[in-house]
Amino acid sequence: MSNRITLDELKSYLWKSAVLLRTHIDAGSYKQYIFPLMFFKRICDVYDEECSEILKEYDGDEEALEWEENHRFIVPKGSHWKDVRSVSENVGVAIVNAFRAIEKANVEKLHGVFGDGAWTNKNRLPDELLKDLIEHFSSKTLSMENCPEDELGQGYEYLIKKFADDSGHTAQEFYTNRTVVHLMTELLKPQSGESIYDPTCGSAGMLISSISYLKQKGLEWRNVKVYGQEINALTSAIGRMNLFLHGVKDFNIVNDDTLKDPAFVENGQLMQFDLVLANPPYSIKQWDREAFSADKYGRNFLGTPPQGRADYAFFQHILKSLNHETGRCAILFPHGVLSRNDEKDMREMLVKQDLVECVIGIGKSLFFNSPMEACIVICRMNKVPSRRGKVLFINAKNEVTRKNAESYLEEEHIQKIAETYRDFSEMEGFSAIGTVEQILLNNSSLGIPMYIANSTILSEDFEGTITDNISEWMISSHLYKDSYSKLREYIGNETGEKNE
Numbered sequence: 001m002s003n004r005i006t007l008d009e010l011k012s013y014l015w016k017s018a019v020l021l022r023t024h025i026d027a028g029s030y031k032q033y034i035f036p037l038m039f040f041k042r043i044c045d046v047y048d049e050e051c052s053e054i055l056k057e058y059d060g061d062e063e064a065l066e067w068e069e070n071h072r073f074i075v076p077k078g079s080h081w082k083d084v085r086s087v088s089e090n091v092g093v094a095i096v097n098a099f100r101a102i103e104k105a106n107v108e109k110l111h112g113v114f115g116d117g118a119w120t121n122k123n124r125l126p127d128e129l130l131k132d133l134i135e136h137f138s139s140k141t142l143s144m145e146n147c148p149e150d151e152l153g154q155g156y157e158y159l160i161k162k163f164a165d166d167s168g169h170t171a172q173e174f175y176t177n178r179t180v181v182h183l184m185t186e187l188l189k190p191q192s193g194e195s196i197y198d199p200t201c202g203s204a205g206m207l208i209s210s211i212s213y214l215k216q217k218g219l220e221w222r223n224v225k226v227y228g229q230e231i232n233a234l235t236s237a238i239g240r241m242n243l244f245l246h247g248v249k250d251f252n253i254v255n256d257d258t259l260k261d262p263a264f265v266e267n268g269q270l271m272q273f274d275l276v277l278a279n280p281p282y283s284i285k286q287w288d289r290e291a292f293s294a295d296k297y298g299r300n301f302l303g304t305p306p307q308g309r310a311d312y313a314f315f316q317h318i319l320k321s322l323n324h325e326t327g328r329c330a331i332l333f334p335h336g337v338l339s340r341n342d343e344k345d346m347r348e349m350l351v352k353q354d355l356v357e358c359v360i361g362i363g364k365s366l367f368f369n370s371p372m373e374a375c376i377v378i379c380r381m382n383k384v385p386s387r388r389g390k391v392l393f394i395n396a397k398n399e400v401t402r403k404n405a406e407s408y409l410e411e412e413h414i415q416k417i418a419e420t421y422r423d424f425s426e427m428e429g430f431s432a433i434g435t436v437e438q439i440l441l442n443n444s445s446l447g448i449p450m451y452i453a454n455s456t457i458l459s460e461d462f463e464g465t466i467t468d469n470i471s472e473w474m475i476s477s478h479l480y481k482d483s484y485s486k487l488r489e490y491i492g493n494e495t496g497e498k499n500e
Contacts, residue, residue, distance in 0.1 A: 003141065003145075003146050004145070004146055004147075005140060005142075005146050005147050005151070007151055007154060007155065009140075010147065010151065010152070010154075010155040011155055011158050011159075013136075013139070013140055014034075014038065014155050014156075014158065014159045015158075015159065015162055016136060017034050017037070017038070017133060017136050017137060018030045018034050018159070018162070018163070020129065020132055020133055020136060021033065021034070021129075021133075024124060024125065024129055025124055025125075027163075030163050031160075031163045031234070031238060032115060032117045032234055033117050033119075033125070033133075034159065034163075035115075035156075035159075035237075035238050035241055036099065036113075036114040036115055036117065036237075036241075037095075037133060037134075037137055038137070038142075038156070038159075039113070039114070039241045039244070039245070040081060040095075040098065040099065040102070040114070041081055041137045041138075041142050042142045042152065042245065043072075043073050043075060043102065044075055044080050044081035044082070045081070045141050045142045045143045045146075046072060046073075046142070046143060046144055047071060047072075047073065047074075047075045047080075048143070049143040049144055049145065050070060050071050050072070051065050054067075054070050073102070073105075073106050073109065073110065074102075074105040074106055075102060075105070076101045076102065076104075076105045078101070079097070079098040079101035079102055079105075080098075081098075081134075081138075083098065084098050084134065085134050085135075085138060088127070088131070089127060090120075090127070091127045091130040091131060091134070092119035092120040092121070092122070092125055092127075092130060093119075093120055095119050095130065096119050096120060099114035100114075102114075109244075112233070112237060112255070113237050113240050113241060114237070115233065115234050115237045116233070116234075149245065149246055149247035150215075150246070150247070152245050152246075153208070153242070153245050153246035153247070156241075156242055156245050156246075157178065157205070157208075157242075160203050160205070160238070160242070161178070176202065176205055176206065176279045176332065177366050177407075177408065177409075178205060178209070179366075179408040179409035179410075179414070180332065180362065180366050180374075180376075180409060181205050181206050181209045181277070182209055182409070182414060183362075183376070183409055183413075183414045183417060183418070184206065184209075184277050184330040184332070184376060185206070185209040185210050185212075185213045185277065186213070186414055186415075186418045187330050187358075187360075187376070187378060187417075187418055187421055188210075188275050188277065188328055188329075188330050188378075189213070190210040190211075190213055190214055190224070190275055191214075191219070191274075192214060192219045192220040192221065192223060192224065193220070193223050193224065194224055194225075194274035194275055194326070195224070195225045195226075195227065195273045195274050195275070195323075196210045196224060196225070196226050196227070196273065196274070196275045196276075196277070197226075197227045197228065197264070197271075197273040197275070197276045197277075197321060198227075198228045198229075198276065198277050198278050199228075199229050199258045199262075199276070199278055199280070199314065199317060199318060199321070200229070200230065200231075200258060200278055200279065200280045200281060200314065201228030201229060201230045201236070201239050201253060202230060202235055202239060202279070203235060203238045203239045203242050204228055204238075204239035204240070204242045204243050204253065205242075206277035206278070206279070207226045207228055207239075207243065207248075207251070207277075208242060208243065208246050208248070209277075210224070210226075210275070210277065211224065211226070211246065211248055212246075222249075222250070223250075224250070225250055225251075226243065226248060226250065226251035226252070227251070227252050227253075227264055227271075227273065228251070228252075228253045228254070229253070229254045229255075229256060229258045229262070229263045229264070230253065230254075230255060231255070231256065231257050231258065232255075233255050236253055236254070236255040237255075239253050240253045252264075258314070258317060259287055259288070259292065259310065259313055259314070259317065260287075260288055260291070262297065262317065264321075265297070268296075269297065270297050270299075270317075270320050270321050271321065272321060272322060272323040272324070272327065273321055273322065273323060273327065274323050274326045274327060274328075275327075275328060275329070276318050276321060276322060276327070276328075276329035276330075276331075277329070277330055277331075278314070278318055278329070278330075278331050278332070279331075279332040280310075280311065280314035280315075280331065280332075280333070281310075281314075282311070282334055283308065283309045283310065283311055283334070283336070284310045285307065285308045285309075285310075287307075287310045287313065289304060289305070289306075289307045289310075292304055292305075292313055297320060298320060299313070299316045299317050299320050300316060301316060301319075301320070301349075302315075302316055302346040302349040302350055303345055303346040303349065305343065305346065306342045306343070309336075309340070309342070309343070311333060311334075311336070311337050311343075312337065312343055312346050314331075315331065315333075315337070315350075315377075316346075318331060318379075319355060319379060322379070322381050323381065324381050324382065325381070325382050326381075326382070327380070327381040327382075328357075328378065328379065328380040328381070329378065329379050329380075330376055330377070330378050331376065331377050331379075332374055332375075332376055333374065333375055333376075333377055334372055334374060334375070335361065335372075335373060335374070335375050335447070335448075337375075337377070338359065338375060338377075338445065338446040338447045338448070339445040339446065339447040344443065344444055347444045347445075347446065348440065348444040351391075351436055351439050351440060351444050351446070352436065352440070354383065354388060354389060354436060355379045355380070355381065356377065356378070356379055356391050356446065357378045357379060357380045357383060357387060357391065357392065358376075358377075358378040358391065358392040358393075358394065358421055359375060359376075359377055359378075359391060359392075359393050359394070359446050359448060360375060360376040360377075360378070360393075360394040360396055360417060360421070361373060361374075361375050361394065361395050361396060361397050361448045362374055362375065362376065362396050362397065362399070362400065362409070363396070363397050363398065363399065363400025363407060363409075364397070364400075364407070365400075365402070365407040366400065366407050366408070366409075373397060375448070377446075378421070386424070387424060389435055389436045389437075390424075390433050390434070390435055390436070391433070391434050391435075391436070391439060391446070392420075392421065392424050392431060392432075392433055393431060393432050393433070393434060393446075393448050393451040393452055394417060394420055394421065394430065394431045394448075395429070395430055395431070395448050395452045396413070396416075396417050396430070399413035399416060399417060400413065401413070428453070429452065429453065430452070431452065432451045432452045432453075433451075434450075434451045438451075
């Protein structure tokens with residue numbers, strides 16, 4: 001009798017684990033506890049499955065169970081899910097001890113992957129609650145047979161989306177609208193054997209989308225090298241778990257500040273990749289502009305961005321990270337990068353170097369938790385001759401579906417945009433080609449309304465529009481709320497520890 005878990009069953013099972021935490025912790029903290037527990041359960045169930053297969057293969061020889069090459073991950077004695085499940089007191093301590101033992105036994109793969117949640121704070125996570133969580137997760141077996149990698153990966157992505165919806169303002173750092181991600185992947189068309197990089201990778205959705213693209217096309221994906229960097233420790237851990245659960249093994253995700261300390265360097269130079277997908281944080285103000293102005297990696301080749309907007313710092317980092325022959329990128333930006341006056345000189349250098357291949361305006365509210373209209377900028381280091389000296393502009397603001405207060409792209413929208421880009425074609429009111437000469441004459445503006453008639457995405461002067469100033473204010477407001485929520489959580493942790 002099959003114990004195969006359907007996708008609907010999996011989604012319900014995963015979400016019910018989060019429901020158990022309601023009234024105990026803030027929704028923005030769900031991910032700090034549910035993802036590590038889910039990953040712990042998966043590791044142990046797969047380990048048990050492997051042990052069963054090993055005993056069959058080696059005629060019951062239990063020594064073969066100790067051979068590391070027979071396991072994806074090692075689960076040390078006393079650190080199995082069943083060991084933690086048997087504990088009735090100080091459950092949080094048992095969980096932490098198991099996490100650390102597994103990380104230590106798999107240090108090259110799993111160091112720090114379980115994060116540093118406040119498992120031992122009994123005011124927030126009493127033993128009864130943790131026992132309920134463990135019993136809930138114990139109700140299903142997350143083996144490879146019951147739950148293959150692709151399906152578990154889909155369940156994990158579902159949970160990421162649910163946490164984003166439930167936590168509101170805390171979601172931007174780790175979640176990008178997946179239909180937009182699929183569009184970006186479709187535009188760049190990853191190929192077997194390529195290297196793929198996301199310098200602000202969040203929960204690794206863009207990297208996973210690239211792998212999924214190859215799988216769907218029936219192309220070899222196991223020889224693709226995947227790289228990512230993420231400044232938030234918990235989010236980077238979520239990204240690593242996400243990749244493991246999708247069956248991706250050849251990857252390197254680093255927790256650090258991309259602008260301050262880029263992780264991927266060879267011989268004193270930035271590593272270069274075939275493909276870069278990114279959704280950099282919008283217009284951050286707290287960054288080391290002075291250090292960037294004398295950047296040792298040459299990432300200021302277009303100039304030094306203003307202190308209040310680091311967008312072009314990320315932009316230049318990405319361009320410097322592209323392979324000179326095969327390199328191409330798709331970056332999700334707010335429209336301001338296309339026409340703001342304080343970045344004009346950098347934009348002029350960018351246009352003159354003929355790196356921009358396409359600018360796509362997409363519908364509003366596709367930036368998570370913001371009404372802002374976003375754009376995708378595609379750059380290519382080695383354009384085909386017919387596209388040199390040209391930029392394709394696409395006004396896809398109407399290619400969006402809004403349902404149940406959610407905006408997303410349907411497959412027909414994605415294909416219309418992708419085909420227009422592939423054909424580099426002009427369509428009245430939808431797409432147009434501008435030459436480098438025209439763009440320079442237009443004050444180096446890449447604003448879509450300058451080139452497509454009847455396009456009303458944004459006015460030429462981004463800084464003067466009411467809508468986008470409101471959007472920027474809303475983002476600042478969300479950042480404030482996020483900081484306040486984290487401060488409350490920190491105070492709660494400190495108070496809980498003192499009361500134990």
